[in-house]
Amino acid sequence: MNPSADSDHQPPPNPPVRGDRNAVDPVVERFHFLVNAPALFNAVVTALEWDLFGMLAKHPGASFEELRRATGVPAHSLRVLLHAVCTTGLLERQADGAYHNAPAADELLVPDGPDSWRHILTGWKEIYYPAFTRMSEALAAGTNTALAAHPGDEPTLYRRLSHNPELETVFHRSMSAFTLKSLDSLVECEEFATVRHLLDVGGGDGTTSEQLIARHPGLRSTIFDIPSVSQLAAEHNTAGEADRERIALHPGDLFADPFPAGADAVLFSHVLEIFSGEQITELLTKAYSALPSGGRVFVYGYNVSDDETRGWYSARLSLYLNVLASGQGMAYPARDYEEWARRAGFTGVRTLTDHPYEHGLTIGTKA
Template structure:
């Protein structure tokens, strides 16, 4: 089969980027860590200024700047280097939603796992987990033995969650006084944004005890006591009951359909009649093209849990009905390949 000429040139361009991706990705992280993007956020700079600011030798800086120019996120013009607007927006600065935290987590945790892909796919299990201390079956549990890497993972997930939060906040519509249970709520990033956007609501985070401890550390004054914390295991422990809403944000895609069904049934039992269930996260399109979803599914399968996928919306809808929810709605096409699915308990 021949590709049409414009398809062929687009595919060749993608091929060039994909095969050189690890070099370009890691040069971005080096550029962040050495302060190149922060320096250029102040304005275009010549080589010598970047040398003074980064403190690295001439040859090494030449190599780094060449790689950054090859990404096209840094421009070189008239002997001066400059951030593009996208580099200014995404790669300079240090806020909690910064890509700096996201890329560090991908570099330290996600990407070292991917060379294990063939082995893990053949073995049918997450063999990349062998590099982590402990005997538990998931990365999340094993990281409780490695607080430093646990904090890196949660800072990375938290920053990505903030980047992709608008699709949830703009569509969830909590009514005043509603109590929401955030299952697998991580370090509390989602809970804090929810109580800021819906000041009369309360949120309880349910997650592993070591993770809930991270969330408690991060609770800020804005929350004003409206965030509760419950440490436990999703499968071993009961969810708090009688709640108005249950949210799974980026939580179900880490599991197999059988385990998702178990949790949806637990959520159904925890909700009051008329209560709502929300599932927010990555979903797979019919054409199966999303790059963010592909990266996530591989990371989960090779390393984090050995199961899980950015499931298609239809698969979640089927599971929600099977768990006892008669009505299900989906809002698709949200940023970063996300969807929000809403079901109401009879």
């Protein structure tokens, strides 16, 4: 059974605010979306897996029957899924029954490159969101109890993922895609024009270093990460061959092992937020010791607003860190990073704000 064109009607409006049938309180509206969002999130991921957005980009106005033939799924399942995705506004169904991507879906969900939202949402579906069912328990315990779902006895998700290479690849593809979305303003930062040798601590699969060396011809980078992730970085290789020679890999543990010598700048991108204030001070102190006089530290990542009331992306990250990844850390406000950098000995500490996706870049110099 497929939805017939003549039964088409607009979804009911949001429930009216008490006492005023016309006004819609945006918080009430957001509440109604929010409480249905976990189901709708998964519906959007299913639509991606069935390539519905890709098909409709190639064949705008496809009918239900055309979509059913292309997906090969039961008609009733497709009916249910299309309704769910239409409620988000990402798909539109015309009165004649033709389906179209909304402009936002064409922009966000059709592209399939390394920065695709497909990769990001797959990582969230496979790794982040299953863990959030244990949120109350983990937050009450004050530790990442959801990590029990991953084999191993290491205390963080990053190190346990090395037992599951397939999931580790999903994680880093998702991380890399999100990093690419938030990276341009870091890469364009003129401070990097005068860096000669960067130590990219927790540099993951090399996405950030590759973008930096491509933009700054005088720069080379050493990526310091755990051995299984260094292996992913060795295989990642999206940089050209000449550029690739400017990237070195240094497998190790950033707490147990010394920082390699020789860099004139240290970058922590999406790394310090994983840890406690004491651990962050320890890592910044290690960076300070490894740098020559005049060397700089760069801390890039999510910053909550100073009043700690805003930032959906930061909130999601902080919850993920505490429930699953490390059992501590958060998208700290910039002033916390500045304080820890000064405590480690850095001077001229300041934060460049207003980077995309709630990001900030804190910079300090070794006198």
